[in-house]
Amino acid sequence: MIKNFWILLLGMVICTSHSFAQVQRFIDIEAGTYILGDTLSLDNPRRAVTLSHFSIAETELTNEAFAAFVASTDYITLAERFHNAMVFEPGLAEFRWLQDSTAYWRFPNGTSRGGIEDKMNHPVTCISYRDALAYCEWAGVRLPSLEEWEVASRAGSQTKYFEGVELDNIMDYANIWHGRNHLVADTTDGFLYTSPVKTFKANPWGLYDVYGNVFEFCEGSLVRDQGRKVAHARGGSWWCSKNSCASFNSQYIGSVNPNASFSNLGLRVAKKK
Template structure:
């Protein structure tokens, strides 16, 4: 698939909050257009993501994380095997785990994110695909003619003009996203209605129409965080937005500011991605 073909198929059908337009792309992706401009990101009081400006010529970004169904179409068309499939195992965990506990599970991969005894991806086609490495995500993006967002593109789209830590407000809302509910990972209190991943679009979108920018799965991004030393930049890939596994007592990155990272070759059941597409030169220059 080629970007040019996707953009020719792209048809705008809505304008959200007077800011972003939406349309359809290849493989059933719904795309939000982020307008060219300069955007305020970060925060003055954030230790690792200081206030800064980001200038863009504009881009298209999928309104949800890439789903199991979409990734299955990629595998069917290409025969691609993920790193976890090639190695025969991956790390996994869930309810009943200790904090920060991920265990080796033989047979865990994108088809069976929690191993042979867990739910199968084919029965959850509208859930975000997980158990893929950064390179696996990049392979999908190349196939469809897109790429991963940069950390600043992600934040621009996720904020949708918001200046608060969350796209909906300054205060966290347990009903607005899918994270871990409970004092520990021994028990999930299910306040948001989910224990593991949730179907995409289960929660209200941000002002520009993007769903799950907070929670559900961490989203791979290109580039490196300011706090990352040069010695580790080449071995790690960044992730943003937090996930179903994140909680106030463990990984608290479910906000618009924090930037996490993981080994490029690693796979986890709380790691996913969404796709960005560059605009044609004439669209970028004219804003149309």
């Protein structure tokens, strides 16, 4: 099992048109057998999993990094093509989202709610699983597997949260919704939606925002997928709260259509060592 970590730098990403110096810090995770899951979960039962050596980004992918990809490739996200991104505003009933035809990664909550001009160090959102794969192919990285993400988020723990975290102090480690419901805007921690990466405390292995901020796409499948292509994401988001969508932990696995785009859904990248 890993007892410490070391940091790698991903240097020059070579593009067909020009090169772009993208610095991304990675946390090295040693090969080993890890205990994952929960005894009460059907999707993620408790089990031992053996993984090869891999590295995972210390933060979620930012708007700045995604903007570099778009500038290099002229990539157009699915939300831009289909105008079907799902966004949120305070006042909606629980688990209700709005389809906003103006929303995409530059305006992740729709043009009426402002853009990302001053949020380049926030996680990129309003991208689909397909968009995430396109970024990974360009950058020479990949999405972590469901198991890799869980190992990295647990940081050696075999419990619901990594060591040191409980519900009464989760706000020190995660950008989540503090309000009792979503009828009134909640800016208790200074943020209504996403927060800049590294705003909250890291886990013991140096990963930031594994809980809250945005859900993170992962590779893998579940029994309930029944052979269909379903995208999965982990870690919870700024929308999640103790009273609803309590998925900001190392056990929960969310599901979404691979073509869907939400304003609380992004990614963290990984690579083989």
